[in-house]
Each structure stands twice: as C-alpha cells, then as structure tokens.
Amino acid sequence: xxxxxxxxxxxxxxxxxxxxxxxxxxxxxxxxxxxxxxxxxxxxxxxxxxxxxxxxxxxxxxxxxxxxxxxxxxxxxxxxxxxxxxxxxxxxxxxxxxxxxxxxxxxxxxxxxxxxxxxxxxxxxxxxxxxxxxxxxxxxxxxxxxxxxxxxxxxxxxxxxxxxxxxxxxxxxxxxxxxxxxxxxxxxxxxxxxxxxxxxxxxxxxxxxxxxxxxxxxxxxxxxxxxxxxxxxxxxxxxxxxxxxxxxxxxxxxxxxxxxxxxxxxxxxxxxxxxxxxxxxxxxxxxxxxxxxxxxxxxxxxxxxxxxxxxxxxxxxxxxxxxxxxxxxxxxxxxxxxxxxx
Amino acid sequence: xxxxxxxxxxxxxxxxxxxxxxxxxxxxxxxxxxxxxxxxxxxxxxxxxxxxxxxxxxxxxxxxxxxxxxxxxxxxxxxxxxxxxxxxxxxxxxxxxxxxxxxxxxxxxxxxxxxxxxxxxxxxxxxxxxxxxxxxxxxxxxxxxxxxxxxxxxxxxxxxxxxxxxxxxxxxxxxxxxxxxxxxxxxxxxxxxxxxxxxxxxxxxxxxxxxxxxxxxxxxxxxxxxxxxxxxxxxxxxxxxxxxxxxxxxxxxxxxxxxxxxxxxxxxxxxxxxxxxxxxxxxxxxxxxxxxxxxxxxxxxxxxxxxxxxxxxxxxxxxxxxxxxxxxxxxxxxxxxxxxxx
DNA sequence: ACATCTAATGACAACGTTGTCTTCAAGACG
DNA sequence: CGTCTTGAAGACAACGTTGTCATTAGATGT
Numbered sequence: 003x004x005x006x007x008x009x010x011x012x013x014x015x016x017x018x019x020x021x022x023x024x025x026x027x028x029x030x031x032x033x034x035x036x037x038x039x040x041x042x043x044x045x046x047x048x049x050x051x052x053x054x055x056x057x058x059x060x061x062x063x064x065x066x067x068x069x070x071x072x073x074x075x076x077x078x079x080x081x082x083x084x085x086x087x088x089x090x091x092x093x094x095x096x097x098x099x100x101x102x103x104x105x106x107x108x109x110x111x112x113x114x115x116x117x118x119x120x121x122x123x124x125x126x127x128x129x130x131x132x133x134x135x136x137x138x139x140x141x142x143x144x145x146x147x148x149x150x151x152x153x154x155x156x157x158x159x160x161x162x163x164x165x166x167x168x169x170x171x172x173x174x175x176x177x178x179x180x181x182x183x184x185x186x187x188x189x190x191x192x193x194x195x196x197x198x199x200x201x202x203x204x205x206x207x208x209x210x211x212x213x214x215x216x217x218x219x220x221x222x223x224x225x226x227x228x229x230x231x232x233x234x235x236x237x238x239x240x241x242x243x244x245x246x247x248x249x250x251x252x253x254x255x256x257x258x259x260x261x262x263x264x265x266x267x268x269x270x271x272x273x274x275x276x277x278x279x280x281x282x283x284x285x286x287x288x289x290x291x292x293x294x295x296x297x298x299x300x301x302x303x304x305x306x307x308x309x310x311x312x313x314x315x316x317x318x319x320x321x322x323x324x325x326x327x328x329x330x331x332x333x334x335x336x337x338x339x340x341x342x343x344x
Numbered sequence: 345x346x347x348x349x350x351x352x353x354x355x356x357x358x359x360x361x362x363x364x365x366x367x368x369x370x371x372x373x374x375x376x377x378x379x380x381x382x383x384x385x386x387x388x389x390x391x392x393x394x395x396x397x398x399x400x401x402x403x404x405x406x407x408x409x410x411x412x413x414x415x416x417x418x419x420x421x422x423x424x425x426x427x428x429x430x431x432x433x434x435x436x437x438x439x440x441x442x443x444x445x446x447x448x449x450x451x452x453x454x455x456x457x458x459x460x461x462x463x464x465x466x467x468x469x470x471x472x473x474x475x476x477x478x479x480x481x482x483x484x485x486x487x488x489x490x491x492x493x494x495x496x497x498x499x500x501x502x503x504x505x506x507x508x509x510x511x512x513x514x515x516x517x518x519x520x521x522x523x524x525x526x527x528x529x530x531x532x533x534x535x536x537x538x539x540x541x542x543x544x545x546x547x548x549x550x551x552x553x554x555x556x557x558x559x560x561x562x563x564x565x566x567x568x569x570x571x572x573x574x575x576x577x578x579x580x581x582x583x584x585x586x587x588x589x590x591x592x593x594x595x596x597x598x599x600x601x602x603x604x605x606x607x608x609x610x611x612x613x614x615x616x617x618x619x620x621x622x623x624x625x626x627x628x629x630x631x632x633x634x635x636x637x638x639x640x641x642x643x644x645x646x647x648x649x650x651x652x653x654x655x656x657x658x659x660x661x662x663x664x665x666x667x668x669x670x671x672x673x674x675x676x677x678x679x680x681x682x683x684x685x686x
Numbered sequence: 687a688c689a690t691c692t693a694a695t696g697a698c699a700a701c702g703t704t705g706t707c708t709t710c711a712a713g714a715c716g
Numbered sequence: 717c718g719t720c721t722t723g724a725a726g727a728c729a730a731c732g733t734t735g736t737c738a739t740t741a742g743a744t745g746t
Contacts, residue, residue, distance in 0.1 A: 007733065008732080018696095019695075019698095020694090020695065026734080030694060030695085031695085049454070051733065052458060053394075053398040054395075054399050054731070054732035054734090057399050057700095057732080059733080071423050074416075077414075080438070094437075095436075096438055116391075117396075118395065256628040259630065282595075283624065285569065286595070350702080359725070359726045361725075364705095371723095372725085373724075374723090377724090392702085392703075393703065396731090397703055397704080399731050399733085400704045400705080401704065401731090
C-alpha cells in the first residue's frame, strides 16, 4: 500500500539503512547514491512513517492546553504555535481542559504521558496555578508557561510573560490624561492573574496621579458580556457615575458599551470605555473600541519556540537555563474614548 | 524510565501478551490474572505507548482542514470534533491551509499521507472544490465534507450538509413578513457555496412573494467587515435605499450596522439588518443582531462521527454506504429587525 | 609491499506494541 | 479409557524506523 523505506531501498538498489541516512541527512553518503535515493523517494512518493520514527526516536508533538475555548485569543495563539511547530517539524495536539476542580491535574498528566508529547504549552489559568506547576514538574514533564506579569525565576521551564501591569498603567494614564478622574475598573475572574495585574496597574496609575481610588468604582466579576453589562448598569445608576470605564477585556467592554446604549449614555462623549485584547469585536463595534493589543500569535509562537529549545537541549543532556521572554501589550486608541466633557 | 508492557508483565508475573490482552479487554483471560494485571498497571502508572500501538495497529488521528483561521466557526467546529474524537479514542491534527492556488492539493495529500491520519474533515472551500475532492479520492484518502446545500450523492465519503438555501429562504420570508420589499443582499466570496446557496434562497423567497429582484440591491463581495461597510454605504446612498439588508454572515452584518451608524440611519427603525452565523458579535452588538444560528459544534461532531464510522467499517472490509446528514440553521430574532415603517 | 587508517555501506538488533500460531491442561463425549 | 474439544496462556514474528556494529575497499604512511 504505502511505500516504506525498504521499497525505496529496493528501487534505488541500496540497503534500507542508506535510505535512512539520506532522509536524515547524515554525512558519509556518496553524492551518487544520494541522488538515486532521492529519485526513488520522489518516484514512490515516500513519506517516513511517523509512528515508527517516534517509536525509535523522540516525541515530536507539543500539546496546547487551554481553558476557555470561546475566547478569540485561543485561536490566535493556536495559530502562532502551529506556525512554529511546522517550522520545527513538530505536530500539535490540542487539548481543551475544563478548569474545574481536582481532576484537571490528572488530565494534564495524562496528556503529558502520551508518548507523542514532548511538552506542554500552558495558558492561564493553568500556567498560573501552583498546584498544576508543582505536579507537572515533579513528574518531570516539560512545559512553557504563558503568564501574566514578570515573576522571579523558579527554574521550572521557560516562561513568556505579558506585562499586563504596565499596559493597564498606560491605559489608566491615558484616561487620566484625557481629564478623567472617576475611572471605573471592571475586573475578570481573579483566578486569572491578568485581572489581578491589570487592577494593580490601574491602582498604580491612580496613585501616581494622586487620585484616591474609589471602592465603588472597582468591581470584580467575570470575563464575559453579561457580567460587563450588569456591572456597567450599576455604575451608570450611581449618583456620581464614572466618566470612564476600564474593562478588563473586550467582552466586558462590549457589555459596558451595551449598557451605555440602553441607558442612552453617549459613548464616548459622556462615557469613555477601554477594553483589553483587541478582539474582532473591538474593531467592529460602534464606536470602535479603544483597547490594548496583545500580539497573541507572537506570544504563543515564542512559547512554542522556547519549549522546543528546552526539549532539544535537554535531550543533549544540557541543562538549559530557562530564558524567559516578555511582551508589551500596546494601547490602540480608537473611538470609544475622548477627553472628559467639562 | 517509562513503564512498558513488559515491566507490567514482570510485576504481575505473567507474559506480556497477557497484559496486552487485558488492556485491550480481549476475552479469555481469567479473572484472577486480570486483577493482578490491573493492579500492576495501577502501581506502575503504566500507559500504552501510542507510537508502538499505531505502528502495529491502525492510524487514530483525524485531520481537521480549514481555511479561514479568524472565523469563529472554526473554533466551534474544532470543539465539536475534539469531543467526538475523545469519545472514540481518536486524536486530532489541526491543519490550516491557505486557500491559495495550486499547492493546496499537495498540502492536503501530504497531511493525508501522514501515517497517523485516518481521514480528513474538510470544510469549505476545500470541501466544495472538485479538484480537491477528485485528487483525494483518487489516492484513496478518506474524508468527510462539511458542505453547503444538499447535493446528489457521489459516493465519495459521507457528507454533512448545511441547508443554507432554506435558511436564507426563511430569513428573506421573515423580512418580507415584516413588510419589507426593498431587501438588499450582501454576498460572500462565491468560491464558498454558502454564499451561492443563500443567494438562491433569497431569490426564491422574493419570487414566492412576487417581488421583482432589484439588481442594484444584490451586491457580491467578501465575508468581512470592510466589505460589509463599503457596500452598505453605497446602498444607503442610493436614491431609494433598501429598508432591509440580508448580510451573508455576521461580519458583513457588523459592517452594515457600522455604516448605518455612520450615516445616522437608525437600526432597526429605518433599516433592518440580518446576519448569518450567530457569532459572538451578534450577541454583543447594539442592537443585537437577528441572525441564523448554525449548530457548528454539532455539525462538526457529526462529520467526525461519520468519518470514524467510515474508517472503521472500511477496515472491516465493508463498503459503507455514505450516509449523509443535514442540518437546518435556525432563525434567531433579536433586535436588529422590525416591521417596515410606513 | 605491507600494515593501518578512514570513508562508505550494509547486516542486524531494538523500540513497544498487536496478531498468529502453538502449547498445555481440563473437561466432554463415545 | 482414549479421543476430541475448548479455554487459557505463552512464544514469537511483525510493524517501519534508527542505532550500533561489522565489513569492505581505497587511501595513506613507513
């Protein structure tokens, strides 16, 4: 049926080992034979059998672990990882894990135990869970973490961190620069470090400008539309409603935008709204959302690259120093923000 | 390092073949030994080596082929496929293919040739390309197609079709029922059968109501926001602008909504807009979009199931009759449509 | 001219499974 | 009591690769 290395060898008139050598570009095969072998490979449309190769050799799959399948950033990251995998001859195993309780660690260990899998790429909240990290590293599983905020190194594999703190600082600073003082903050699940970091950046910017944070304006919640709508409704019903809302992601911002519409509060004239993520929504809504752009494909690509490097160097016995890498989200000013009306 | 079947056998005091039998739940192993083996497996935390298993046995990956990585339906489908794969002990290989020219067939053949891969799940436009289908079936590659509109059977593998024609008919009928007569149609790329089918359904509904189609109102274009905005702008500048727009997907509808805003045309009072897809945008915009809901996860799940069935029965030598299955998108009425103002 | 080295190639084991065939013992049947 | 059947278990090959070692032949050194 499918051509094997032996078929190629027979056609080329060499031993199958020689074919193996040619395929793997080992030295010490005469040009003469190389040409013959390549021709035979071409002719038979031969492709090495992955299973056999991996049985003998090393695992060549990365596993991408994520939680929220509905968020757009997942597919952006997936795309970046796929690109890097392709470049390195790796394949990708997709693994959504419901971030419920307990069993999730088992589930991850099972994935890691799959003999195809060389390592895991972890996104929040898994990448930020001490339990998960501990369990994985105890079993010698390799992984990269995509994580929010720079942390002191722990020597447990490379990390790609996103500087949410600084981005949130800049966003808040931008709003303050527009004259806003009553700036509400709509957080996401606190299980996600991104929400914590962004809140910290927000607070720091207020402080840097001598603005007293108002606890009525800082509302925890969830990273979704309804949570954004509900909290915004409350905010707008306040006696002294905020003149700007910093939403922890675009979906919350979408909710805020919606609530403002319902209550006929013009955006941005009476209420500036900023999101975070640069999702498709932020480019398609009216008004288009001011938000922070995260280079998700590049982030994920870097995570994949670092993991592959770690895997490779560990195979050669080297103890690779975990080289972290950071990314700065960029403020994208669109039409949902403007100077505070006097 | 990692426990193998032989380690388990040694610990349990049986031959490794017996362990194999236990794992695969073959009959004719005494309860006594079964218990011992399971205990040993537990103790060693043994997991069968996938590569070895596949080397000997059959491929157990499906490959998911898609084009547009930015569209939300891709990840919804991916999710459905993953669920079905999990249920059947299959794994999933993700493969985005740029729908450019020529090489794409080669790229697909290469994926199919991967020894892990049992079959392909094709989405438009690949599933609708005669070239692709022909090339694949000539090489004996198994595949399912997710396709727009019911076609006569061609015996080339199971298909899951989406009845875009009928859905478009219903949408148009609904708009007509609201009193609209000048209904614009904003199409997508004609390479996608969905666009063609939806246009046909639209035309049929007009005809059924004795409305003469107006060629000025039927604008071909692309499945994206800018194309939607641009075409809507033109429509609204017409001497007799339409009172309703049927956009071929939600992204085009988003563009239409945006254009209406810019030109201060109130939606839905002066202009009803309908989308197609039930994307997150349609639930988060203001007003929320009336659209057609496609059960993408279920569609993809079915595609995966049919493919797995075909693969299995072909392994047992049976020639499985290709059992197609159809899905009806459902009209979801939200807030972007209303009766025509008199 | 002879021993020694090196480059090119091949023979064969090994990887961890599953499939096929064989063996063995116990029970059924005449 | 001998033969046949059946169920339980093991021995061993095979899958398609790569790794290790052996073999060959030509080049090099003295």
